Amino acid sequence: MADLFWTPEHLEEMVSARSRILGPQVWAAATPDPRHLISFAGGLPDIPSLPGEQLLRAARAVIEREQKEALEYGGTFGPLPLRDAIAERSSRIEGIPLTRDNVIIASGSAHAIGMVCETLLDPGDVVMVESPNFPGSMRTIRSFGATQVAIPMDEQGMRCDILEDELQKLADQGKRAKFIYCIPTHQNPAGCTLQLDRREKLLELARRFNTFVLEDDAYGELWFEQTPPPSVFALSNGDHGIKVSSFSKIIATGLRMGWIMGPPALISRVAALRYDMGSSPFLGRVIAEMMRNGDLDRHIENLRGIYLRKLERVEDALARYTAPYATYTRPLGGFFLWLQLRPGLNSRDVQMAANEKGVVVGQGPQFFADGNATNHIRLAFSYVAMEEIEEGIHRLGEAMAEVAARTAAK
Amino acid sequence: MADLFWTPEHLEEMVSARSRILGPQVWAAATPDPRHLISFAGGLPDIPSLPGEQLLRAARAVIEREQKEALEYGGTFGPLPLRDAIAERSSRIEGIPLTRDNVIIASGSAHAIGMVCETLLDPGDVVMVESPNFPGSMRTIRSFGATQVAIPMDEQGMRCDILEDELQKLADQGKRAKFIYCIPTHQNPAGCTLQLDRREKLLELARRFNTFVLEDDAYGELWFEQTPPPSVFALSNGDHGIKVSSFSKIIATGLRMGWIMGPPALISRVAALRYDMGSSPFLGRVIAEMMRNGDLDRHIENLRGIYLRKLERVEDALARYTAPYATYTRPLGGFFLWLQLRPGLNSRDVQMAANEKGVVVGQGPQFFADGNATNHIRLAFSYVAMEEIEEGIHRLGEAMAEVAARTAAK
Numbered sequence: 001m002a003d004l005f006w007t008p009e010h011l012e013e014m015v016s017a018r019s020r021i022l023g024p025q026v027w028a029a030a031t032p033d034p035r036h037l038i039s040f041a042g043g044l045p046d047i048p049s050l051p052g053e054q055l056l057r058a059a060r061a062v063i064e065r066e067q068k069e070a071l072e073y074g075g076t077f078g079p080l081p082l083r084d085a086i087a088e089r090s091s092r093i094e095g096i097p098l099t100r101d102n103v104i105i106a107s108g109s110a111h112a113i114g115m116v117c118e119t120l121l122d123p124g125d126v127v128m129v130e131s132p133n134f135p136g137s138m139r140t141i142r143s144f145g146a147t148q149v150a151i152p153m154d155e156q157g158m159r160c161d162i163l164e165d166e167l168q169k170l171a172d173q174g175k176r177a178k179f180i181y182c183i184p185t186h187q188n189p190a191g192c193t194l195q196l197d198r199r200e201k202l203l204e205l206a207r208r209f210n211t212f213v214l215e216d217d218a219y220g221e222l223w224f225e226q227t228p229p230p231s232v233f234a235l236s237n238g239d240h241g242i243k244v245s246s247f248s249k250i251i252a253t254g255l256r257m258g259w260i261m262g263p264p265a266l267i268s269r270v271a272a273l274r275y276d277m278g279s280s281p282f283l284g285r286v287i288a289e290m291m292r293n294g295d296l297d298r299h300i301e302n303l304r305g306i307y308l309r310k311l312e313r314v315e316d317a318l319a320r321y322t323a324p325y326a327t328y329t330r331p332l333g334g335f336f337l338w339l340q341l342r343p344g345l346n347s348r349d350v351q352m353a354a355n356e357k358g359v360v361v362g363q364g365p366q367f368f369a370d371g372n373a374t375n376h377i378r379l380a381f382s383y384v385a386m387e388e389i390e391e392g393i394h395r396l397g398e399a400m401a402e403v404a405a406r407t408a409a410k
Numbered sequence: 411m412a413d414l415f416w417t418p419e420h421l422e423e424m425v426s427a428r429s430r431i432l433g434p435q436v437w438a439a440a441t442p443d444p445r446h447l448i449s450f451a452g453g454l455p456d457i458p459s460l461p462g463e464q465l466l467r468a469a470r471a472v473i474e475r476e477q478k479e480a481l482e483y484g485g486t487f488g489p490l491p492l493r494d495a496i497a498e499r500s501s502r503i504e505g506i507p508l509t510r511d512n513v514i515i516a517s518g519s520a521h522a523i524g525m526v527c528e529t530l531l532d533p534g535d536v537v538m539v540e541s542p543n544f545p546g547s548m549r550t551i552r553s554f555g556a557t558q559v560a561i562p563m564d565e566q567g568m569r570c571d572i573l574e575d576e577l578q579k580l581a582d583q584g585k586r587a588k589f590i591y592c593i594p595t596h597q598n599p600a601g602c603t604l605q606l607d608r609r610e611k612l613l614e615l616a617r618r619f620n621t622f623v624l625e626d627d628a629y630g631e632l633w634f635e636q637t638p639p640p641s642v643f644a645l646s647n648g649d650h651g652i653k654v655s656s657f658s659k660i661i662a663t664g665l666r667m668g669w670i671m672g673p674p675a676l677i678s679r680v681a682a683l684r685y686d687m688g689s690s691p692f693l694g695r696v697i698a699e700m701m702r703n704g705d706l707d708r709h710i711e712n713l714r715g716i717y718l719r720k721l722e723r724v725e726d727a728l729a730r731y732t733a734p735y736a737t738y739t740r741p742l743g744g745f746f747l748w749l750q751l752r753p754g755l756n757s758r759d760v761q762m763a764a765n766e767k768g769v770v771v772g773q774g775p776q777f778f779a780d781g782n783a784t785n786h787i788r789l790a791f792s793y794v795a796m797e798e799i800e801e802g803i804h805r806l807g808e809a810m811a812e813v814a815a816r817t818a819a820k
Contacts, residue, residue, distance in 0.1 A: 030485025075440025252481035
């Protein structure tokens, strides 16, 4: 019997309903590819600027000054100095008064979004999802048995007119959306930023239809030349908008630290369901020290310049190599450029042809809650080495040319 | 409407079924008490020996050698070097061959237990729970809507005869337990260690009744004079036993790092439901470095001596101050001594009387899945300062004397 216990069949019979929804496939398992690839695929920070020394300096300060607090449980809401530092810094950026009671620390923003889902979603609930969107979040929402309604975007972000229709349809059935999930600033994957009038409209709709906006702001601070419009969270006075943020893109994805800002009643309810004894007080205090000593602000300032230079390099190369095949709207910040392929060029074909040339790009149904993928390719310009950008886009252009020739020959 | 959105009433209406089970009360929120207390309450490591310098040294080595890997996503299963180091070290300790495929890294063992529950439990499932037990785990199991059957213990650990009866009762109803949750070694709160014959019986029962043992081993390495019996996991050849362990007690609770060991099929299924992009690669690699450079083994060796000395100090004081009121079985390791009060002395009364004297101890229904608390007090001897032990137990003895006098006067 022992041998049969963990067979796929018996396991499938034993697992929870939630586990059954997602099945046995592991997501983001990080299996390395042995080839040297030029990667425009991952939403990852620039490597040479990773702030290892700043982290070590902060860690030393924390161990010398507050070792006991840093190495003990820090409570379900997360370490106080980090909650205070985030509240103080966010009050300044958002222009609304915030305290630690508005903040809970999470083990990355993916964890933060999961905790919000865990607290609010039951099977059969409906969530409005900006489309295209980050596959990880859509997978999480799906795992809780919720139905996602895909709201399409244009260059200015989510189509609030379509959102209104969908919310009205639900209301006509006596239902409402649990929340509206979106990435308003430097969107992943579409790169666009929701304009102020649409943010106001979005908030008005959330209020009118008795729901709220779950705003994912992993990229908001990484603007290039102009600060983005106020967050939906700020516009709502911290009420009908809940904001999820991360240190992944502004420090390092390897920390797994992020946070949720929202009304204290919700923050507390999220904490009440938490079973992990809170996110790392050690890491939390190290980050708080980087905020206190100015390293974080300096680092973000530095990153803005780096990502702008990378984007410019990508744009130069795109003008040279892919202009006949693709167009795009210039992102105002973040990590992503969303290439629209010209009619007749299939994004899957281009992705595969590029891959054969050692260039990796993102595309396809994974970004779309309803599977209705448009003909786009996501270029992450953040991670690729500066000196490989031109070569990478050159090969991508060759891939497009090959696919175009094949398509024309048919 | 905005003002009413996050009212307790509306929130209660919005939250998930799981959130409703636990309600709005936040657990382990870590609100500090301004008084100076002599605390025998928390299952926390000794403060002066916290290995801050070793952590800094390991962090420096990691940043110098592998900054990129440490500061990038490490995958859902956790960073490879830590999985490999755990598999290698555990193969040695457990005496069975293990590889990284048997290991997934978690953000502490509370998180690990939560992930197992998330993967396996649906409302209405039954879990057998050694009783008394760690309240955090019982709270987590409860949050998934599972029913817990409390299996009492004696000095040698869980009463396997009673477990057999309960499993048989379930089987007679055509049901089975999803798993059996226990802390076989240096149990929390009871301090006892499940003897080898009972471990074998436990495993035999798990096999016969088509279930498995979820073994929580937070304290197993902290033995004093003799190594504990093989883990249930090892006895089962890594099959009908799943083991959850933690770096909290052997390094620091402030890291929030632990792991699950089990059959690859289950480990992979746990990963498949995970939404947090894996536990911190930075912290994981720092710990792997402490394993590689020998600091972890040296530190554990050092801790065994410290905790034994603290236990001896506690025992000396108990002999002097509480002998008329309480008895106990000497723990073979871990953090806890479980004081049985003599008949007529109520543990809640003693706890309150001690608290008035500035001494904090654990007791009561929180440790019992079925609320049927026995008349015990949990003394954590790990955290209290060596030089405060005698004074703390002295005051506890006075508290007992007062309660005894009040009881006699009634």
